[in-house]
Amino acid sequence: xxxxxxxxxxxxxxxxxxxxxxxxxxxxxxxxxxxxxxxxxxxxxxxxxxxxxxxxxxxxxxxxxxxxxxxxxxxxxxxxxxxxxxxxxxxxxxxxxxxxxxxxxxxxxxxxxxxxxxxxxxxxxxxxxxxxxxxxxxxxxxxxxxxxxxxxxxxxxxxxxxxxxxxxxxxxxxxxxxxxxxxxxxxxxxxxxxxxxxxxxxxxxxxxxxxxxxxxxxxxxxxxxxxxxxxxxxxxxxxxxxxxxxxxxxxxxxxxxxxxxxxxxxxxxxxxxxxxxxxxxxxxxxxxxxxxxxxxxxxxxxxxxxxxxxxxxxxxxxxxxxxxxxxxxxxxxxxxxxxxxxxxxxxxxxxxxxxxxxxxxxxxxxxxxxxxxxxxxxxxxxxxxxxxxxxxxxxxxxxxxxxxxxxxxxxxxxxxxxxxxxxxxxxxxxxxxxxxxxxxxxxxxxxxxxxxxxxxxxxxxxxxxxxxxxxxxxxxxxxxxxxxxxxxxxxxxxxxxxxxxxxxxxxxxxxxxxxxxxxxxx
Numbered sequence: 471x472x473x474x475x476x477x478x479x480x481x482x483x484x485x486x487x488x489x490x491x492x493x494x495x496x497x498x499x500x501x502x503x504x505x506x507x508x509x510x511x512x513x514x515x516x517x518x519x520x521x522x523x524x525x526x527x528x529x530x531x532x533x534x535x536x537x538x539x540x541x542x543x544x545x546x547x548x549x550x551x552x553x554x555x556x557x558x559x560x561x562x563x564x565x566x567x568x569x570x571x572x573x574x575x576x577x578x579x580x581x582x583x584x585x586x587x588x589x590x591x592x593x594x595x596x597x598x599x600x601x602x603x604x605x606x607x608x609x610x611x612x613x614x615x616x617x618x619x620x621x622x623x624x625x626x627x628x629x630x631x632x633x634x635x636x637x638x639x640x641x642x643x644x645x646x647x648x649x650x651x652x653x654x655x656x657x658x659x660x661x662x663x664x665x666x667x668x669x670x671x672x673x674x675x676x677x678x679x680x681x682x683x684x685x686x687x688x689x690x691x692x693x694x695x696x697x698x699x700x701x702x703x704x705x706x707x708x709x710x711x712x713x714x715x716x717x718x719x720x721x722x723x724x725x726x727x728x729x730x731x732x733x734x735x736x737x738x739x740x741x742x743x744x745x746x747x748x749x750x751x752x753x754x755x756x757x758x759x760x761x762x763x764x765x766x767x768x769x770x771x772x773x774x775x776x777x778x779x780x781x782x783x784x785x786x787x788x789x790x791x792x793x794x795x796x797x798x799x800x801x802x803x804x805x806x807x808x809x810x811x812x813x814x815x816x817x818x819x820x821x822x823x824x825x826x827x828x829x830x831x832x833x834x835x836x837x838x839x840x841x842x843x844x845x846x847x848x849x850x851x852x853x854x855x856x857x858x859x860x861x862x863x864x865x866x867x868x869x870x871x872x873x874x875x876x877x878x879x880x881x882x883x884x885x886x887x888x889x890x891x892x893x894x895x896x897x898x899x900x901x902x903x904x905x906x907x908x909x910x911x912x913x914x915x916x917x918x919x920x921x922x923x924x925x926x927x928x929x930x931x932x933x934x935x936x937x938x939x940x941x942x943x944x945x946x947x948x949x950x951x952x953x954x955x956x957x958x959x960x961x962x963x964x965x966x967x968x969x970x971x972x973x974x975x976x977x978x979x980x981x982x983x984x985x986x987x988x989x990x991x992x
Contacts, residue, residue, distance in 0.1 A: 477569070478577025479584075482551075486585050495543075496592055503535045504596045511599055525605030526678065532597045533614050533681055536590065540622050541654040542647065544586050548629025549646035551578040552723065553639040571723040572733075575630060575716055582626045590618060613684035620708050625650065627715035634719035672696055698751045706744050713737055729803045729816045731824075734791055738828045745784060745832060749777055749839040774840035775857065775930065779923070781836035782861040785829045789865045792825035793872030793889065794882030797965040819962045822873045822955075826866055833862040853926040856940050860922025863947045867919075868893060870954035877961050893919050915939040916946055 486492050510531045514524045552575075555561035564574055594615065600606050629646050636642040658680045665682030672686045672695075683700050690696035717737050721730040799817035814824040837858035844850055868889050875885035900918035904911035915921045916939050925940025 476573060476577040476580065478564075478574055479580045482578065482581030483584060486581070492585070496589055499539060499589060500593045500596070503532065503539070503593050506535060507532050507596050507599060511603070515603070521603040522605030525600040525603035528600040528603065529597065529606045529611070529614070530679060530681065532593075532600070533618065536593060536618055537621065537654070537658070539589070539593075540586070540618065540625055541650060544582070544622060544625040545629040545632070545646040545650040546643045547586070548578075548582045548626045549633045549636070549642035550639050551582060551630055552633040552719075553636060553642045556637060557639060565725075572720045575634065575719045575723060578633075579626055579630050579716060582630065583623055586622055586626065587619065590615070590622065607688060609688040610684045613687045614681050617681070617683060620705070621654075623712050624708060624715075627712040627719075631715040631719045631722075634722035668699075672700070703748060703751060706747060710737070710741055710744055713740065727800045727803075729800060731792070731795055731816045731821050735814075735821075735824055735828075738788060738791070741784065742828065742831055742835070745781060745835055749781070749835060772930075774844035774854065775926070778836045778840055778854065778857045778861070781832055782865070785832045785861050785865040786868065788825055788828045788832065789869035790872065790886055792821050792828075793869050793886055794876055795821040795873065797877040797962045798969060817962070818873050818877050818958060822869055822958065825869050829865045829869065830862055833858045833865075836861075849929060852936055853929050856922050856926045856929075856936070856944070859944050860920070860926075860940070863944050863951060864893070864919045864922075867947045867951045867954070870951055870958060874954050874958045874961065877958065877965070912939055916942045918943060919947065 507528055511524060511528045514527045515521075519527070552561065555564065565571070597611055600611075628650055629642075632646040632649075633642050636645060661683070662680040665678070665680065665686075668682075668686070672690055678685055683704075686696055686700050691701065714734075714737055717733040720733055724730055795816065795818045797818045799815055799820070803816055814820050814827070837854055840854040840858075841851065844854060871892060872885045872889035875888050876882050879885055879888075897918055897920060900914045900921070903914035903917075907914070915924075915937075918924070921937075921943035922940040925937040929936050
């Protein structure tokens with residue numbers, strides 16, 4: 471049986487298209503962008519600029535204005551989707567319809583994406599002015615629009631995520647707009663710098679700025695290195711970002727009596743698959759010289775170590791993500807699954823154990839690829855192993871410290887901040903200690919959470935013997951992690967006992983009340 475369309479999508483689109491404000495914004499945005507593009511094209515043509523360069527200037531002006539419209543308007547408008555329902559006291563009615571919160575969030579996302587996608591499509595004829603001068607091809611414009619729609623999807627997902635977490639429309643608009651602008655700015659700079667670095671490899675047009683990828687994909691889409699590095703990996707990264715933002719919105723909308731952690735666990739598995747893609751693409755395409763890129767084999771070991779450090783960011787992100795769980799699984803989940811706990815299910819115990827497995831898988835993938843492609847000498851093998859062990863142990867320590875603080879303080883944000891401050895204070899303590907008391911610097915180094923990294927880098931870069939403070943630091947944090955694990959389990963067990971006693975007391979009171987009513991004279 472064919473599934474019915476999302477009712478939220480239909481409702482939102484009907485409400486939007488019947489609003490005079492949207493129609494005004496549609497023709498005003500198109501008109502303003504068209505006038506500015508015509509002015510820039512006319513000024514460039516009047517100064518004797520070659521026609522091909524004028525066409526490229528018009529191309530950059532149009533897509534630059536389109537990016538500005540998307541980054542300024544879309545997050546602010548999308549951030550009102552759920553807060554408007556809350557302030558209008560209609561959100562509870564949506565939940566009472568029986569729709570899953572995921573369907574509500576996805577419907578809001580699709581409605582906003584379709585709405586502003588229509589705005590982009592309405593502005594698209596303006597870029598045809600570039601065809602009058604030349605310098606750009608329809609295929610380049612197609613890939614530029616493709617990148618613009620990817621940015622549009624990220625902006626909409628960001629706005630919906632903020633709207634699910636903030637309770638007032640005004641605050642949601644301010645937060646979503648102010649926080650999204652630095653992301654777009656730094657992202658544009660990063661893409662532009664990457665294009666300048668790869669312009670010689672892919673023979674891309676340097677004067678297209680951050681839209682160099684459109685020229686590269688138009689010319690070299692079927693080349694392995696261009697397909698993997700310029701198309702596949704960015705699309706996968708954008709997809710993971712959109713997925714995570716929507717999962718965050720669903721978790722915020724979903725009632726506390728339901729499972730909120732499983733969508734993040736599924737997302738984490740997909741992120742692990744992306745890590746495999748990144749690691750093997752980096753070596754097969756870059757280090758292996760596949761396609762047009764080449765890499766000096768003598769630097770493969772530095773690349774392997776660098777990818778291990780980059781993978782550490784994902785491991786610590788997993789630790790921060792799964793450190794925010796209540797001590798016990800939701801009651802509704804227990805009733806549906808008919809069990810009080812699960813080894814990898816919701817609740818502090820199951821979620822932290824799932825986090826440990828994900829952290830271990832992330833570290834194991836990075837270390838395994840380093841062993842596979844890196845130098846096989848004992849010095850390099852020990853450095854790779856020490857780097858992976860440091861990431862796993864310190865990330866696990868952060869996970870269990872944050873989880874223990876969460877069940878103690880009952881605040882996920884405070885637990886994450888305090889756990890990070892503990893690591894930061896420990897690092898500063900170790901650095902100051904070795905400076906103030908140089909005779910005991912080895913002892914202070916053992917307390918540093920990054921000493922394993924330092925020992926591995928020094929062993930490779932300075933050709934030293936392995937510093938024993940690195941393995942000692944790893945062992946110390948492993949012992950602390952085990953201690954926190956036992957404390958967390960004890961805390962969870964105590965919470966379960968209290969809950970069982972409360973339920974037994976409630977049931978005994980209900981039984982006594984029923985007995986008293988049964989024995990009362992009629």
